[in-house]
Amino acid sequence: MRPSTVRHHARLGLPASRLFHSSTVVRNDVFANSLRKxxxxxxxxxxxRLIRKIYPKEDPPGLWRPEIPPQSRVGYQTPVDPALPAAESPDTPEPELGAKKRRKKAKQKPPGLEARRHEEAIQxxxxxxxxxxWLKNVDLPRASxxxxxxxxxxALVQYLTPSAEERCQFEKVRTEVASLLKGVVPQAPQVIGSHRTGLVLAHSDLDFILPFKDLQRSxxxxxxxxxxxxxxxxxHIRLLRQVERTLQQTxxxxxxxxxxxxxxxxxxxxxxxxxxWLHFYCGEGIPAITEYLQDYQAEYPSLKPLYAVTRILLEARxxxxxxxxxxxxxxxxxxxxxxLKVNHGRFTAPNSLGDQFLALLRLYGNDVNLQTVGVAVDPPSFFGADTLVPSGDQNAAYQRGQRSLVNAKRTAAAKGNTxxxxxxxxxxxxxxxxxxxxxxTRTSELRGAFAAAYEHLRRACDDWAGEPKKSSSILTSVLQARFDALENLRARILCI
Structure with a gap:
């Protein structure tokens, strides 16, 4: 040990041997000309010098461990109702998962998705x-x-619109659900979605909102x-699990x-x-988008026909x-x-649904790149990174929202989240x-479906001779769908 170090230690009243574990370490750890080194x-x-504890995957041979009953283990809780799996209990914490397992769990599809895919009404x-x-009771005109x-x-919209008997059965299901959940939810569930907006089709799902009062959002x-x-x-999760337990018992x-x-x-x-299929959500009341869609239908009567034919087109794919x-x-x-807003006043003819459908397919299939461009409804426009107003300028709330949405896509691209x-x-x-x-997230496929449908429909219209045969149909060339499952579903609904 150096003399200066011994004198310094002696001044503090400490033994010289406690400075370092060995004199060799001192010589290797001290650089006179470099504090960083x-x-x-x-x-x-x-x-x-750190000691790390290593847990072996298997016990060594000869080691015996006593069996610990479940009641004595850490984190033990009283078993819940057998009708509800323990992992679904709202009071039971989920086990900790590694990053890889969390990603795998997030990618897993809901257990009912595969079963539903084979039961889709439109195949x-x-x-x-x-x-x-839709052409069973319709005679196509000898026209363009x-x-x-x-x-x-x-004719397709008329075929897909629920009949009076089907609407009566929907009301019976709604009444049944309200009766089952009476006393379970604070307020009676209310119908939302297409059954409330007016865009309902014969195979539309029933959506319910469970009103939940949030006193702090007065x-x-x-x-x-x-x-x-x-x-x-x-x-909301606790309320939905109460609904799950109740329905599971029926x-x-x-x-x-x-x-x-x-x-x-x-x-x-x-x-x-x-x-x-029924879907339950929690919220403070009827979503604001419901009233918006009702108003848009009053302003644009072609909204529902275009929605119905476009939905069937996508469902078949x-x-x-x-x-x-x-x-x-x-x-x-x-x-x-x-x-419709972007083309306001463009289609004024009384029989222009065909022209509107063609223009819709062309716009979103060829003219607008839906992968990079955002769609705004109010005011109607298409926005992207090159059309945004700088953040320092005075702008409206919708522009701030567009900037936020574009920034989210830009951040995801920078992180490689394609x-x-x-x-x-x-x-x-x-x-x-x-x-x-x-x-x-299948935007490219969506856009490709619109583009291919436009090409097929445009070609079918060009080949139409105005002399329809009994089996002729322009719309069939683009829909390419089967309705057997839909017919079976409608018959099943009417049989209850």
Missing amino acids: TLDAHRSTNRA PVGKGPAQTP AEITLDTEIR PERDRRPSATRPQIQDS AAFRDQIYPSDKRNPALSARHRPTGL GLFGAPQASISPDALAMLIVAF PVANRLCIQDPTHYMNDLGRSC
């Missing part, structure tokens, strides 16, 4: 011929292709907390209930007698609905509203920061 060397030495043609059930196509679209308050904060999300829904993930609390259930990672019903409706960077973007007119198209 000295510190790095000390850190390396300290790391080498692709496959090897069989395309079907035209555009007028004939207009007649077919109107209208009298100037600054209200977020409606999706963790405390409210947890309350013959009409037993083993046909599928909860969603915790990020978007919801509950899906299949009604056994009718085969209808497996490109409709959030479970298919594609466009949702509300997003599709708003996509068509944006088209599905999010290219997903469909439709600005919600009721909440400018909300993206109605976030569920659609």
Whole structure:
């Protein structure tokens, strides 16, 4: 040990042998001309002294461990109702998962998705011929292709619209659900979605909102907390699990209930007698988008016909609905509203549905790149990174919302998250920061379906001779769908 070091230690009253473990370490850890090298060397030495505990995967031979009963183990809780699996209990924490397992779990599809995919009401043609059930009681006119196509679209909408008997059965299911959940939910569930907006088709799902009062979001308050904060999300999950337990105990829904993930609390259930799918959500009341869609239908009567024919087109290709990672019903409706607003006053002829459908397919299939461009409804426009107003300028709320949506796509692209960077973007007119198209990550397939449909429909219109035969149809060439499953579903609904 150096004399200066000994004198310094003696001044502090410490034994010289306690400075370092050995004199060799001192010579190797001290650099007289470099403080950085000295510190790095000390850190390396300290790391080498750490003792790490290693847990073997298997016990060594000869080691015996006593059996610990479950009641004595850490984290033990009293078993829950056998009707509800322990992992689904709202009070039981989920086991910790590694990053790889969490990603694998996130990619897993809901357990009811595969079963539903084979039961979809609209199926692709496959090897069989395309079907035209909407032409059973319709005589196509001897007219131009555009007028004939207009007649077919109107006939398709009439065929898909629920009859009075079917609407009566829907009301029976709604009453049954309200009766089952009476005393379980704070307020009676209310119907939302297409059954309330007027865009309902014969095979549309039944959507319910479970009204949940959030006292802290009182209208009298100037600054209200977020409606999706963790405390409210947890309350929604607990309420949905109560609904799940209740429905699970009934013959009409037993083993046909599928909860969603915790990020978007919801509950899906299949009604056994009718085969209808029901969806339950929590919220403060009827979503604002419901009133918007009702007003848009009053302003644009062609909204529902275009929605119906476009939905069938996408369903036949497996490109409709959030479970298919594609466009949702509300997003599709708003996509068509944006088209109608952009072309306001362009289609004034009385029989122009065919022309509008062709223009819609061309716009979203060829003219607008839905992977990079966002769609705005109010005011109608298409926005992207090159059309945004700089953040320093004074601009409206919708422009701030568009900037936020574009920045989200830009950030995802920078991180290499291609599905999010290219997903469909439709600005919600009721909440400018909300993206109605976030569920659609198959944007390229969606755009490709529109482009291919436009080419087929345009060719069919050009080949139309104005002399329709009994089996002739312009719309069949683009839909390429089978309706057997839809017919079976409608017969099943009427038989209860």
